[in-house]
Amino acid sequence: MPAVCRLGSVARGLLFYVRGHSRRGRASAIIRRDDPLRMGAPEGRRRRGAEMMIARLRELYSFRELLWALVVRELKVKYKNSALGFFWSLLNPVVTMLVFTFVFSFVFRAGIEHFPLFFLAGMLPWNFFALSLNRATTSMIENANLIKKVYFPREVIPLSILITNLINFGLELVVLFAFLLAWGYFFLPYLPVVLLAAALLFLFTGGVAMFLSAAAVYFRDLQQLVPLGVMIWFYGTAVIYPLEFIPASVRAILMYGNPMNPLISLFRGSLYGLSWPKWHVLVYCAVAAVAAFALGYGLFARMARNLAKEV
């Protein structure tokens, strides 16, 4: 499997580069700076990672007004000059839904009951994920001027995109809820699961998006690669088809190799399937989300240090 080998070496190359990058930085200079936020500084290395993270989060909290201002900027710019405003963001899933409904009910005759509802319950969370990744990847480069001239914790930029998309996602969900109730899907008892799933989806997406936003400054090709990768990822995720359509042997690989599958199954299971999730799925989602967030944030923190010089 040469393709797989290649992918492996690509991943290793990326990791090496990122690690080598910061290690070289450390070796080349005796850094003494009165700032506990610096990850990887010599005295910082002795500090516990958790302590660094808390200091960093505390500083981020003190910049919450900026974060909010950027979210408002995103939303305003998006809906400023359009009469229909927010409804444009609904148009995309609705049109996709209509197309797939047509394809599945007339062409393939898949026989999924209330296909539009089935579809939206998976498509909305996927859209949040995909849009966030694509936008985050270009976000640092787009805001280069800001990063070069103004100090603020750099995670504010990808986070503002995540929060903007989360707000959109929330609004779309409300519309879906109305549809569900109209079709007699009484999902309200499962609402806590949906909220938990949204939180986990946010963490998972956040980790990947933060990593990509900083990595794209160093590897500009990511701007082209990420949309491509997201598209491939889409077909490996049970969004337009139910996971049960996949042969059982491959299903386990898809379910556990791709955290988006169990995450989306949480949404779909509660909203469309009206059933409680299995414990192991919930646990797997939680572990994957927290791990992705911690890893993504950690790598981000390393790369963010030189962002103003490299962007």
Added chain:
Amino acid sequence: MGGAGGRGGQNAMAGVCGAVGGAEGAGGGAAVGTIDIRDLWEHYRLYHDRTHSLKEVLVRFRRARYENLWALQGVTMRVEPGEAVGVIGANGSGKSTLLKCVARVIEPSRGTVSVRGRVSALLELGAGFHPDLTGRENVFINGAMLGMTRREVRARFDEIVGFSELEQFIDSPVRTYSSGMYMRLGFSVAVHVDPDVLLVDEVLAVGDEQFQAKCRARIAAMKARGVTILFVSHDLPRVQEVCDRVVWLDRGVVRAEGASAEVVQEYAGRSE
């Protein structure tokens, strides 16, 4: 001072710096408005044939083709509260780099920079302005970037707009502004941050003659109020007018330092 009612942000940062700076024997907790730079080194990577591409990274990630360019090579200087210090030097001598280190935009490669108090950096006017948003909306966003809370911006909003003299245009998108108007608004927000430390990097040539005079008056007023100023400019007469003291940077090292008139004269009459 300005920091009293302020929120986290820069103030929290300054506290951290101050604490450690004091431990180093600076005489225990320097006063608000002090800038203390010690043996500051800063390098950039100068890429030869930078491709930024994945292939490049994978093929030769072990020997990325760059060399270190040391833009600052052991700069030590101290600015006392309320002092106005000018930084002059040829193009590429490291003035902007120095200011960016003080503003925390970039981190020192080596050495320490500690700043006590709230910093406002005029490195760029109108940072984060979005062309499609109105002047009013942009004032709030830009204010947040410079570390102001919404409450603070709201309280000073009329003052900011009044200073820029753009009352008539404040609810139009800034893409409809002339470049001078754009700068005016950016400058107005920046000088209303009410900082303890003001960093100015060649942004005083803003707008028309009348507005420039207003900017100079504003800077003088801030100085009179005890704001520490670090002032980078190629406009030597202006530097002499604003600054008590001048530092001459030459290829990353301090070549001369002292009373404004003397250093400016020395710099103006430099041989090479």
